[in-house]
Amino acid sequence: MSDANSKPLNFLEQIIKxxxxxxxxxxxxxxxxxxxNGYLHIGxxxxxxxxxxxxxxxGGECNLRFDDTNPAKEELEYVESIKRDVAWLGFRWPGExxxxxxxxxxxxEWALHLIREGNAYVCHLTxxxxxxxxxxxxxxxxxxxxxxxxxxxxxxxxxKMRAGEFDEGACVLRAKIDMASPNxxxxxxxxxxxxxxxxxxxxxKWCIYPSYDFAHGQEDAIEGVTHSICTLEFADHRxxxxxxxxxxxxxxxxxxxxxxxxxxxxxxxxxxxxKQLVDEKRxxxxxxxxxxxxxGMRRRGYxxxxxxxxxxxxxxxxSGSTIDVGQLEYCVRDDLNNVAPRAMCVINPLxxxxxxxxxxxxxxxxxxxHPNREEMGERELPxxxxxxxxxxxxxxxxxxxxxxxxxxxxxxxxxxRGAYVIKAEESIKNEAGEIVEVIATLVEGTVGENPPEDIxxxxxxxxxxxxxxxDCEVRLYDRLFNDPAPDAGDKNFLDxxxxxxxxxxxxxxxxxxxxxxxxxxAYQFEREGYFCIDAQxxxxxxxxxxxxIGLKDSWSDKV
RNA sequence: UGGGGUGUAGCCAAGCGGUAAGGCAGCGGGUUUUGAUCCCGUCAUGCGAAGGUUCGAAUCCUUCCACCCCAGCCA
Numbered sequence: 071m072s073d074a075n076s077k078p079l080n081f082l083e084q085i086i087k088x089x090x091x092x093x094x095x096x097x098x099x100x101x102x103x104x105x106x107n108g109y110l111h112i113g114x115x116x117x118x119x120x121x122x123x124x125x126x127x128x129g130g131e132c133n134l135r136f137d138d139t140n141p142a143k144e145e146l147e148y149v150e151s152i153k154r155d156v157a158w159l160g161f162r163w164p165g166e167x168x169x170x171x172x173x174x175x176x177x178x179e180w181a182l183h184l185i186r187e188g189n190a191y192v193c194h195l196t197x198x199x200x201x202x203x204x205x206x207x208x209x210x211x212x213x214x215x216x217x218x219x220x221x222x223x224x225x226x227x228x229x230k231m232r233a234g235e236f237d238e239g240a241c242v243l244r245a246k247i248d249m250a251s252p253n254x255x256x257x258x259x260x261x262x263x264x265x266x267x268x269x270x271x272x273x274x275k276w277c278i279y280p281s282y283d284f285a286h287g288q289e290d291a292i293e294g295v296t297h298s299i300c301t302l303e304f305a306d307h308r309x310x311x312x313x314x315x316x317x318x319x320x321x322x323x324x325x326x327x328x329x330x331x332x333x334x335x336x337x338x339x340x341x342x343x344x345k346q347l348v349d350e351k352r353x354x355x356x357x358x359x360x361x362x363x364x365x366g367m368r369r370r371g372y373x374x375x376x377x378x379x380x381x382x383x384x385x386x387x388x389s390g391s392t393i394d395v396g397q398l399e400y401c402v403r404d405d406l407n408n409v410a411p412r413a414m415c416v417i418n419p420l421x422x423x424x425x426x427x428x429x430x431x432x433x434x435x436x437x438x439x440h441p442n443r444e445e446m447g448e449r450e451l452p453x454x455x456x457x458x459x460x461x462x463x464x465x466x467x468x469x470x471x472x473x474x475x476x477x478x479x480x481x482x483x484x485x486x487r488g489a490y491v492i493k494a495e496e497s498i499k500n501e502a503g504e505i506v507e508v509i510a511t512l513v514e515g516t517v518g519e520n521p522p523e524d525i526x527x528x529x530x531x532x533x534x535x536x537x538x539x540x541d542c543e544v545r546l547y548d549r550l551f552n553d554p555a556p557d558a559g560d561k562n563f564l565d566x567x568x569x570x571x572x573x574x575x576x577x578x579x580x581x582x583x584x585x586x587x588x589x590x591x592a593y594q595f596e597r598e599g600y601f602c603i604d605a606q607x608x609x610x611x612x613x614x615x616x617x618x619i620g621l622k623d624s625w626s627d628k629v
Numbered sequence: 630u631g632g633g634g635u636g637u638a639g640c641c642a643a644g645c646g647g648u649a650a651g652g653c654a655g656c657g658g659g660u661u662u663u664g665a666u667c668c669c670g671u672c673a674u675g676c677g678a679a680g681g682u683u684c685g686a687a688u689c690c691u692u693c694c695a696c697c698c699c700a701g702c703c704a
Contacts, residue, residue, distance in 0.1 A: 078643050078650080105704055140703065197702055207631035207700065242702055252632045254700045263702040282704050306633050306699050330635085330697095341704095383652060385642055387635090390697055394640045397653050407666060414663095442666070476664060485662050518662085530662050596663045625664045 080386040082120070082327060086128055086297060098130025099295045101168075102156065103286070105137045106148035106270070108341035109356040109363045110155045112377075112398070116332040119381035121299055122161040132161070133293055135168035139285045141269035149270065151356070155364040160374045170285045171271040173292055177280045178232070180288060180318050181243055181261060185224045189317055190261060191216055192227035194241040203249075204257050210250035211257045217246060231264055234277045238264045243278075247313060255310045259283055287311040291320035298324045301331040302388060332384065333392040335554040337362050338563050352567060353550070359604070359616050360550045360571050370547065371592055371602035371618030376405040395549070402619050406592050406600040411439045411446060414487065414532040415580035415595040415615075417544055419458040421536055422508045424492065427455040432538065435517065437488040449583050453489050456536035458579050463531040464508055466497055476529025483513070485527040487596060491516040532596050539579040542613035545604065546573040584613070592618065 079087060089095035100121040104114060125132035134156055138144050153167060184190035193216045195203060205211030228243055230236060243262035251257055261284040268274045290298045298311075305328045315323050333339065338347075339362060347353045347361070356363050359370035367377065380401040384393050433453040439446040463477040463484075470479060478484040483493045490512040498507040513521050521527065553566035580595075587593065589605035599620035607614035 080642095103704095107704080137704065143703075200702080201700090204700070209631085239702065254632075257700090260702055265702085281702080286704090302634065303698055304704085308633090328634085335640085383641080385652095387642075389635050389642095391635095391641060394653070397641070400653060403665090412663080437662095441661090441663080487662060489662095491662095520662090527662085529664075532663075594663085594665085597665075598663090599665095621663075621665050623664075 081388070082124065082297070082299065082329065082386055083127070085327065086124065089296070090128060095296045098125060098128045098297065099133070099293065100125050100130065100297055100299060101133040101135050101290065101293060101295050103135045103137045103289070103300075104152050105140070105143070106145060106152060107140070107143040108148060108345050109151050109361075109365055111339050111341070111344060111364065112334060112337070112362045112367070113332040113339040114155075115159065115364060115377050116381050116384070116386075117299075117301070118156055118159055118161060119378055120329070120386055122156075122163075123378075123381075124297070124299075130296075131164045133168050133295070134163040135289060135293070136170065137282065137285065137289075138169050138171050138269070138271060139280050139282060140265070141267050141279065142265055144270055146270045151365060155368075158368060158374060159364070159377060168289075168293065169271050170280075170289050171269060173285075173289060174272060174276060174280070176292065177285060177288060181228065181280075181284070182225070183318060184245065184261070185228060185243075186221055187317070188221060188246065190243055190245050191219055191224045192231065192241050193217070193244045193258075197239060200242075204254065205249070207252075207254075213249050214244070214258065217258070228262075231262065231278050232276075234266065236264055238266055240264065245284075245310075245314070247310075253306060253309055255283070255307050256313070259310055283307060283310050284314065287315045287324065287326075288318065288320060290324040291315060291322055294322055295324045298326045300326060300328055302328045302390070303331075304328055328388065329386050330388055330390050333390070334362065334395050334398065335392050336395050336549045336551050336556070338551065338556050340557065343557065343563055346564075352564070359545070360547055362550075368590065369604065369606070370616055371406075371590070371600060372402055373405050373409070373592070376402045379405065392555075399619055403600070403622060406594065406618065410592040410594040410600055411449075412437070412441065412596050413449075413581050413584055413593045414451070414534055415542070415544070415578060415584065415598065415601070416458045416460055416532065416534050417575055417578045417595075417598065418461040419534075419536075419577070419579050420461040420464055420505065420508065422457050422459050422464075422492070422494075422510050422533070424455050424457065424510055424512050425495065426511045427453075429455045431455065432535075435489045449581075451488055451581055452535045452538040454535045454537050457486070457533045458536050458539070459486075459508075459531055459533045461505075464494065464497075464505065466505070472526075472528050477531050478508070478510075479528060483521070483525050483527040485516075485530040486533045487530050489517060489533070491521045491525065491527050530597075532598075534579050534581050536579075538582055540582060540585045540613060542578050542580050542584065542615055543607070544575045544578045544601070544615050544617065545607075546575065546617045547571060548573075578615075580613070580615075587613065587615075594621075597621065 102121045122132045193214045242260045244258045247256045249257050262278045266277045357365035357369050435451040466480045480494050492510040492512045496509045497505050548571050550571050551566040552568045556563040556566040587603045589603045592602045600618040601615040604614040604616045
């Protein structure tokens with residue numbers, strides 16, 4: 071890293087560097103702690119890149135740990151998807167995946183410890199009563215009548231809770247802190263509640279489960295996490311996080327730091343809302359290519375490199391920010407432009423017959439796989455008397471200026487990419503008046519050569535042989551929401567759903583080499599965009615391509 | 630309202646008392662057999678506002694304003 075060109079350290083990197091330089095931290099340990107109650111989305115990608123990235127950068131380690139303290143909302147399917155997504159992004163965790171539930175025995179012991187020390191009690195207030203007792207922002211809460219019971223009674227009741235002798239909601243274990251604290255989290259927060267449901271990891275072993283607050287700091291301490299990084303909304307919990315650590319015989323004391331979560335415009339990043347889209351079948355599952363989930367983006371054709379680069383570019387701060395999706399799209403194009411082999415695919419075909427090309431003859435054109443990367447080799451394109459071009463690439467309107475329409479115009483010339491310059495001689499229409507065929511002539515000697523001085527092609531268009539090609543379906547995606555802030559204020563995000571977020575086009579014709587396309591492998595369809603095989607919809611007989619993202623288009627809105 | 634957090638360009642974001650980095654978007658131009666890529670140039674007398682300290686303030690002090698978060702037996 072050169073001093074002049076290296077990226078400035080973000081605030082967390084600065085803190086960590088200081089801790090390492092001063093010897094406060096000998097080895098950095100972080101963790102990514104998702105709750106397995108949904109699929110990971112782009113916002114999680116930021117946290118993943120941050121936590122794992124920090125560990126990589128400072129020679130430390132980052133654990134993958136499931137915060138599975140609420141079995142009512144969690145599922146094994148989510149656990150599996152999360153592991154897959156983190157690994158796909160290219161991150162590795164040391165040893166086995168961790169679970170908060172791995173430590174339930176220890177948490178129980180620590181709960182007993184708090185009770186014995188007079189720092190926790192079993193409270194039999196109902197939820198409604200507890201809410202009343204908690205007070206309001208400007209008014210302090212009042213102590214629960216159960217607050218000062220003898221230790222022995224608390225011990226006995228807590229044991230009954232564990233043994234299942236109380237119904238759900240009958241009572242909870244609370245920390246005894248300060249009912250007058252201006253921080254609501256310190257007004258005797260709940261440590262354990264009764265949940266008579268089986269857990270995806272521990273089965274029916276427990277019917278009481280620790281709260282987030284009673285689990286998180288202790289998990290960090292058990293794992294030796296030095297820097298526990300979470301999002302801003304947990305800043306209010308930090309005093310409680312520290313109180314528990316200071317009142318429990320934990321092996322070490324981690325520090326919590328908060329950063330701003332990622333928000334993207336035209337996007338919803340809320341597991342609850344994404345789950346609603348899935349449950350109500352507004353989309354085709356958590357991995358629908360329109361979803362901002364990691365699995366959806368993977369299926370759409372986004373690459374790990376593009377996501378990681380994106381997370382790198384947006385930075386890490388404490389100021390709430392909404393990033394323009396254009397920034398994400400830039401990262402995807404940037405990576406794909408570099409790595410994607412080029413191919414031609416005609417999405418809405420229009421037949422062109424080359425009059426001066428003999429029927430039955432096939433010429434083989436050669437094109438580089440990538441215009442800027444010779445090492446990727448060449449591909450072969452069969453050129454025949456009948457070819458297909460994009461319907462939008464032909465017009466009879468001869469009044470269009472060369473600047474406004476750089477494609478094929480009746481009576482004018484255009485370059486067929488990687489092949490001849492042709493001239494449109496006439497067009498043939500059906501009864502409905504639609505153009506169904508163009509008759510053209512090719513200009514001899516223009517393969518790889520410029521045409522004579524007097525012939526000026528208007529532009530370059532893509533094409534494919536009408537007889538030697540591969541049939542495919544193309545799925546064109548647009549943003550899922552039309553509103554830049556679909557869930558702002560009291561808006562119903564479903565109202566902002568874009569009815570045209572998916573356009574399925576069948577009967578597209580791709581160049582012959584596309585028959586060997588592999589799932590998740592990106593191609594650039596020249597002049598169209600980046601595409602990849604959809605692993606779910608494609609099978610032996612049908613090829614289905616997802617459009618990951620279109621090419622940058624700096625002209626369509628100007629003409 | 631009580632507490633917590635944040636305000637630097639259309640969107641992000643450096644800056645840590647010495648005279649506003651960088652990226653995205655935009656705009657102008659060049660190269661180009663992809664209207665792509667690439668290249669060049671341009672884009673804040675200004676840092677939420679007002680005062681103050683200082684030779685000097687986005688950086689320090691004071692007051693004010695705006696926005697976000699918490700007030701679940703969710704995380």
